[in-house]
Amino acid sequence: MSKKEDIKNVLNDKQWHCVICDLNHISSQSAAIVRDLAKQGAKFCNSDQNMVRQYKNGISMFCNKCHKVTTHRKLE
Numbered sequence: 001m002s003k004k005e006d007i008k009n010v011l012n013d014k015q016w017h018c019v020i021c022d023l024n025h026i027s028s029q030s031a032a033i034v035r036d037l038a039k040q041g042a043k044f045c046n047s048d049q050n051m052v053r054q055y056k057n058g059i060s061m062f063c064n065k066c067h068k069v070t071t072h073r074k075l076e
C-alpha cells in the first residue's frame with residue numbers, strides 16, 4: 001500500500017491525529033500528502049474547542065501522547 005493509503009487509513013476513524021504520534025512515522029511528507037488529499041476532495045476539520053492555532057487543513061493543539069502542542073489532522 002502507498003504511504004498516502006496508509007495515512008488515509010489512519011485518518012478514516014474521523015478522530016484527531018497528532019502528526020508526530022500518528023502520521024509522521026508513516027511519511028515525513030505527511031503535510032504534502034494531506035494537501036494532496038485535500039486537493040482530491042478530502043475535507044479536513046480545522047476547528048476545535050482545544051485548538052491553539054488554525055490551519056487550512058488542521059489545527060495545532062496539545063497532544064496527550066507526546067505532551068506537546070503539535071499539528072493535528074482530522075477528516076470531516
Ligand SMILES: [Zn+2]
Nearest residue numbers: 018021063066
Ligand atoms: Zn503527539
